[in-house]
Amino acid sequence: MEIKGSVLERLARLYFSLRRGDICEDCEWISSAIIAEHFDMDDTQIRKDLAVIGVKGRPRMGFKRQEVIDEVGGVLGLNKPNKSVVIGAGRLGGAISEYPGFKKYGVTISALFDNDPNKIGSVIGSCAVYSMDMLENEIRSNNIKLAVLTCPSSVAQEATNRLVKVGIKAIWNFSPKKIMVPEDVIVRNEHISVGLAGLTYHLNK
């Protein structure tokens, strides 16, 4: 059963908030009403989302916090390690490599790749920066399925083609370019400028 994107996103928010302790730090049980209040949502929605993945609550008690974390984490694929590579060792690639959250949530970065000789051989956030020539080797020998694209738009499609050819199945695309992939590869576009527009709209209204 394929879980819908909107449900996945809400489950992810719930997962990260519970792990971070934003909602209840030490409690054993948590009710859908408390969760809903934190996210400014309807409590029925919380129960329905958890029902989708088969998490059961208990009348008068609510849901077991640790069970929710474990089950949601399992469904989201965050309970076991996900190895990844980062294409582009600029500031954004560096920020992603250094972000402690990824390791915490099961995503480890195997290496960064760049064409800039000044960057090749350096280390960013405990990850080595390799030449793009090493890309295929690294991905194959570590059986990596996830790639983060932080390279310039001009080379995004070319990099994508190489990634797909060598077995990458999921691409997190931070370049503003639309990239083409075969049907069995999933792309998530992260166009942060779009969020900016919502703010400037309100400022200039």
Add this chain to the structure above:
Amino acid sequence: MEIKGSVLERLARLYFSLRRGDICEDCEWISSAIIAEHFDMDDTQIRKDLAVIGVKGRPRMGFKRQEVIDEVGGVLGLNKPNKSVVIGAGRLGGAISEYPGFKKYGVTISALFDNDPNKIGSVIGSCAVYSMDMLENEIRSNNIKLAVLTCPSSVAQEATNRLVKVGIKAIWNFSPKKIMVPEDVIVRNEHISVGLAGLTYHLNK
């Protein structure tokens, strides 16, 4: 008339795609059908969104590309400069300061702020890094209304309080922490880990 978030987001996507030349590079006219195909949407939606902000098309011709850019840019507040400050001069703050897109779309970064003595006094992407002590002065004297929060979660609320007190009206929050603001201040949360979960879900399915 308040434009809904979903409409704003679609208009922003359209605006950036047209400016980048993703849809039609040099054409004078563009039809809602062509736009819709690019975004994998229904063409009625495109016409409705443009109708919301009063952009008129012409039967048999479509919409004037430049007019769409100008009108949408105007509504989104991207036609005139928006000065901003960035709180936190880590890699993410640096990536944002260096990103050429912001200047191109009317957002200029006045300064970065950090408490790390090693960073204070340096320059990132043509922006100076100042001590947090200078925050209020800089915002007041430049009449800045927009702030980007890339500091650690632990100080996000404290920084927010100072920003709000000195007149900031829009906050782009990259920290995973929920921040509290008065009603007249708008916050946009950019929790990129949420996007990651969608990819790991599909990989582990």
Add this chain to the structure above:
DNA sequence: TAGATTGTTAATCGATTAACAATC
């Protein structure tokens, strides 16, 4: 004129919320 495309109303579809019996 014939044909393509807009603008808009009506119909459909899906998502959110309300209601409430079941349960501990």
Add this chain to the structure above:
DNA sequence: TAGATTGTTAATCGATTAACAATC
């Protein structure tokens, strides 16, 4: 037992799509 909370069905609401007259 009484009361709180779940689980789920039904009702509402809003968003998307279809249809089509108007127009150039």
